[in-house]
Amino acid sequence: MKANANPKANHQILILTYGIVLLFIGLVVYYGYFLQVKSDSVINNSYNARLDSFADRVVRGEIRSSNGQVLARTDVDGEGHETRVYPFDSMFAHAVGYSVNGKTGLEAQSNFYLLTSHVNIIEQVINELSSKKNQGDNVVTTLDVDLQKKAYEALGKRNGAVVVMEPDTGKILAMVSKPDYNPNTILSDWNSLVAEENTSGQLLNRSTQGLYPPGSTFKIVTALEYIRENPENYKDYVFDCDGIYENGDYSIKCYHETAHGHQNFTQAFANSCNGAFSNLGLMMDLNGLKNTSEQLLFNTDLSLPFPSNRSSYIMAQGADTWQILQTAIGQGQTQITPLHNAMITAAIANGGTLMKPYLIDHVENAGGDIIKKFVPQAYGNIMTAEESAKMTELMQAVITEGTGSALRTDAYTVAGKTGSAEFDKNKETHAWFVGYAPAEHPKIAVSVIVEEGGSGGKTAAPIARSLFDLYFSR
Amino acid sequence: MINLIIDVSRYLMILLIALYTYLNFRYFSFQDDKRKNSICRRQNILMFLIHLLAYGIIWLETKDERMLVFYGAQVLFFFGYLFLYRLFYRNLSKLLVNNMCMLLSIGFIMLTRLSFDKAVKQFTIVVVAAAVTCIIPFIIDRVWQLSKIPWVYGIGGVILLGIVCVAGTTSYGAQLSIGVAGFSFQPSEFVKISYVFFIATMFYRSVSNRSILLVSGISALHVLILVLSKDLGSALIFFITYVFMLFIATGKWRYLLGGTVGGILASTLAFQLFSHVKTRVAAWLNPWADIAGKGYQISQSLFAIGTGGWFGMGLYRGMPRKIPVVEKDFIFSAISEEMGGIFALCVLLICLGCFLQFMMVAGNMQAVFYKLIAFGLGMIYAIQVFLTVGGVTKFIPSTGVTLPLVSYGGSSVLSTFIIFGIIQGLYILKRNEEEEDQYES
Numbered sequence: 001m002k003a004n005a006n007p008k009a010n011h012q013i014l015i016l017t018y019g020i021v022l023l024f025i026g027l028v029v030y031y032g033y034f035l036q037v038k039s040d041s042v043i044n045n046s047y048n049a050r051l052d053s054f055a056d057r058v059v060r061g062e063i064r065s066s067n068g069q070v071l072a073r074t075d076v077d078g079e080g081h082e083t084r085v086y087p088f089d090s091m092f093a094h095a096v097g098y099s100v101n102g103k104t105g106l107e108a109q110s111n112f113y114l115l116t117s118h119v120n121i122i123e124q125v126i127n128e129l130s131s132k133k134n135q136g137d138n139v140v141t142t143l144d145v146d147l148q149k150k151a152y153e154a155l156g157k158r159n160g161a162v163v164v165m166e167p168d169t170g171k172i173l174a175m176v177s178k179p180d181y182n183p184n185t186i187l188s189d190w191n192s193l194v195a196e197e198n199t200s201g202q203l204l205n206r207s208t209q210g211l212y213p214p215g216s217t218f219k220i221v222t223a224l225e226y227i228r229e230n231p232e233n234y235k236d237y238v239f240d241c242d243g244i245y246e247n248g249d250y251s252i253k254c255y256h257e258t259a260h261g262h263q264n265f266t267q268a269f270a271n272s273c274n275g276a277f278s279n280l281g282l283m284m285d286l287n288g289l290k291n292t293s294e295q296l297l298f299n300t301d302l303s304l305p306f307p308s309n310r311s312s313y314i315m316a317q318g319a320d321t322w323q324i325l326q327t328a329i330g331q332g333q334t335q336i337t338p339l340h341n342a343m344i345t346a347a348i349a350n351g352g353t354l355m356k357p358y359l360i361d362h363v364e365n366a367g368g369d370i371i372k373k374f375v376p377q378a379y380g381n382i383m384t385a386e387e388s389a390k391m392t393e394l395m396q397a398v399i400t401e402g403t404g405s406a407l408r409t410d411a412y413t414v415a416g417k418t419g420s421a422e423f424d425k426n427k428e429t430h431a432w433f434v435g436y437a438p439a440e441h442p443k444i445a446v447s448v449i450v451e452e453g454g455s456g457g458k459t460a461a462p463i464a465r466s467l468f469d470l471y472f473s474r
Numbered sequence: 475m476i477n478l479i480i481d482v483s484r485y486l487m488i489l490l491i492a493l494y495t496y497l498n499f500r501y502f503s504f505q506d507d508k509r510k511n512s513i514c515r516r517q518n519i520l521m522f523l524i525h526l527l528a529y530g531i532i533w534l535e536t537k538d539e540r541m542l543v544f545y546g547a548q549v550l551f552f553f554g555y556l557f558l559y560r561l562f563y564r565n566l567s568k569l570l571v572n573n574m575c576m577l578l579s580i581g582f583i584m585l586t587r588l589s590f591d592k593a594v595k596q597f598t599i600v601v602v603a604a605a606v607t608c609i610i611p612f613i614i615d616r617v618w619q620l621s622k623i624p625w626v627y628g629i630g631g632v633i634l635l636g637i638v639c640v641a642g643t644t645s646y647g648a649q650l651s652i653g654v655a656g657f658s659f660q661p662s663e664f665v666k667i668s669y670v671f672f673i674a675t676m677f678y679r680s681v682s683n684r685s686i687l688l689v690s691g692i693s694a695l696h697v698l699i700l701v702l703s704k705d706l707g708s709a710l711i712f713f714i715t716y717v718f719m720l721f722i723a724t725g726k727w728r729y730l731l732g733g734t735v736g737g738i739l740a741s742t743l744a745f746q747l748f749s750h751v752k753t754r755v756a757a758w759l760n761p762w763a764d765i766a767g768k769g770y771q772i773s774q775s776l777f778a779i780g781t782g783g784w785f786g787m788g789l790y791r792g793m794p795r796k797i798p799v800v801e802k803d804f805i806f807s808a809i810s811e812e813m814g815g816i817f818a819l820c821v822l823l824i825c826l827g828c829f830l831q832f833m834m835v836a837g838n839m840q841a842v843f844y845k846l847i848a849f850g851l852g853m854i855y856a857i858q859v860f861l862t863v864g865g866v867t868k869f870i871p872s873t874g875v876t877l878p879l880v881s882y883g884g885s886s887v888l889s890t891f892i893i894f895g896i897i898q899g900l901y902i903l904k905r906n907e908e909e910e911d912q913y914e915s
Binding site: 007008009010012013014016017020021023024026028030031032034035038039040042045047049050051125128129 | 478791796818842849853
């Protein structure tokens with residue numbers, strides 16, 4: 001047969017062979033990376049039916065508070081029958097969730113860890129030989145029982161939500177949503193909870209998924225945009241308030257038509273003067289306001305390890321006057337979740353850097369050895385340090401000379417903003433408070449909403465006060 | 475107690491296959507036949523041990539006597555195949571036969587676990603394929619005419635693919651097979667071989683511009699028909715193989731470069747034109763977005779692999795059947811889920827070892843025709859393995875091709891047997907020549 005027409009053929013075959021080998025190495029490395037790093041987050045998915053079969057060989061682990069108190073555990077009786085027990089009844093209902101008829105909350109988020117056992121190999125063998133199940137790993141959360149209890153009791157019978165966060169880590173210390181349910185009796189209550197005539201929505205976690213008009217807490221965003229547009233002379237702004245601001249056919253009322261009189265920028269913010277902020281809205285670049293909102297994560301999936309709704313902000317260039325007047329004071333079509341409001345507040349407290357909120361501190365095996373540790377992660381800078389300092393100054397004035405008087409104390413300094421969000425002409429407003437303390441070196445940030453609670457300063461601020469008091473008394 | 479035995483066997487199997495894989499590569503570093511033979515013997519022992527452990531587990535889990543009979547039949551087959559092949563062909567590549575048997579046995583194990591009936595069917599086809607393809611090395615050695623009939627390969631291939639495109643039965647959105655006398659027959663598996671033969675015979679005759687143009691035209695026709703049949707995986711394999719063979723035949727880098735650029739352009743065009751390409755790419759980029767629909771298969775596959783982890787859930791302890799067409803395109807995920815990520819990686823490396831053998835044969839052949847054939851078939855094999863494993867692990871978009879010798883499917887098994895038979899034939903041809911040379915000198 002003919003000799004080779006291409007004298008370099010073997011050399012070139014070698015090169016292509018190397019190419020293919022390289023491709024395979026890439027595949028192997030990717031595969032290893034997937035198994036070692038990515039698989040945990042991938043497989044913990046409600047569509048992965050495999051996890052349920054883990055329960056055949058593992059007793060579901062415990063969910064614990066940050067100091068080790070049991071929030072959920074599985075009791076096994078003599079016949080091997082398992083019951084999930086929640087010692088705090090409904091206090092942690094939404095944060096911890098339930099694990100019958102589907103899973104929610106931490107029961108869903110940490111399902112994989114709870115059903116994976118890392119007990120030592122000798123114990124595994126002994127369990128195997130005595131045909132006992134292995135004990136699943138325990139999930140230790142960031143939740144603080146005292147703060148949760150305080151928030152839970154402070155909300156009382158009213159509907160609403162409370163989120164408490166550490167601004168510099170993103171740890172969620174408390175997460176309360178009302179109305180609630182008792183996870184211990186959820187199976188027997190199920191039908192009434194999901195009944196069509198039941199409109200109270202006990203199963204919904206309002207703190208992460210409830211969408212509310214932000215009301216005057218949105219003035220944080222409006223103020224920030226105004227500061228961005230006028231960084232040097234924003235404080236020169238003045239407004240004369242007679243309780244009702246009229247613009248053409250439209251009029252914007254301050255809360256209870258209170259006439260604030262002559263207001264500078266800081267006073268307008270501290271007193272939550274609707275007239276002044278509506279007026280500011282008309283003066284500003286609407287696309288700029290939209291951009292600032294989106295930088296603060298409106299219209300953005302928060303992409304957290306637990307479900308959350310995205311807050312929405314709609315207005316842009318070309319909006320009509322009424323819409324501008326409304327949107328600038330947090331009414332109109334804008335909607336926000338209590339968690340998102342807590343995140344914005346925490347970012348201001350943390351010099352503009354938003355830390356990702358998280359609920360699981362670490363996973364440990366039944367013997368207490370740490371299996372996996374979660375560390376704080378930055379979401380990014382949503383404003384500059386300078387801007388956050390300016391916002392802190394404004395928000396401190398809210399407490400010292402404005403609507404946040406409920407938080408005036410010598411024990412610590414607070415920066416915050418109240419809100420009374422109108423949602424139905426015939427009903428009381430939703431009461432909001434967001435804030436953090438101490439203002440100089442923030443340790444905790446809170447977001448409180450009380451549905452139909454009336455004035456934020458009168459209803460929501462005292463709840464924040466009780467949380468701060470508790471936190472700083474320890 | 476049974477759980478303990480099963481768990482221990484599982485780790486043992488991982489250890490054994492790791493050892494097997496190690497020997498597979500160690501083999502290349504030895505020159506003398508004695509040490510090579512000793513490696514191959516050890517590989518055989520390892521294979522039979524893995525096979526035994528796996529069927530032990532299968533029996534413990536199912537307590538089904540049919541499993542024992544089936545196991546016995548397989549052991550007989552492997553003994554017979556290994557023994558007879560060596561008897562007929564003194565100068566064969568034992569490593570290649572070993573790897574074939576290893577991959578086949580893993581396929582049998584996994585298929586038995588997934589569906590006993592399918593495993594038995596597969597076994598029957600394997601036995602027939604093994605018997606029939608035994609004579610291929612003999613044919614390669616004697617039949618010169620194989621290099622004289624390019625148009626039989628070229629036109630035959632186009633016609634076969636054309637029939638499937640027009641009259642084929644549709645499965646998962648692609649026309650892949652035609653029914654002949656009650657059997658479902660997938661011609662593209664065989665056209666792969668005739669295609670390589672076509673290109674090799676043509677370029678063996680001439681690499682003039684006219685010839686290149688002609689071969690390019692016929693190759694493009696193959697690829698086009700496959701695209702129209704929506705068999706994108708095969709289309710890709712055919713295309714890349716052509717570009718590579720053209721490069722090796724001519725030695726000109728500009729063809730490789732041009733082919734690559736052309737391939738990228740064609741892929742972009744296909745992405746724009748065909749909605750099913752868009753679907754596949756979307757499911758690859760973010761399977762979670764439509765997890766219940768288009769992303770279902772790949773996300774189930776990732777669940778399987780991820781849940782299995784490095785050491786696997788153990789046979790019958792996972793849920794591989796949650797993955798649609800698991801026994802064909804997604805068998806790798808099933809292996810990874812139940813036998814472990816390490817085991818699955820070893821399977822991948824064994825396939826890579828086969829490819830290296832193919833390339834060594836290509837390198838050793840003097841005649842252009844043989845060289846191109848070994849090279850082309852090797853590339854087809856490697857690309858196919860890469861596409862299937864890359865696809866099920868979300869490394870690349872899923873293209874829907876099988877893992878040769880492991881996946882369920884008669885056409886795939888038979889065609890792979892033919893490919894390995896041809897390479898084996900070339901290997902034997904070369905060794906025989908070398909022996910004669912030695913004898914003469």
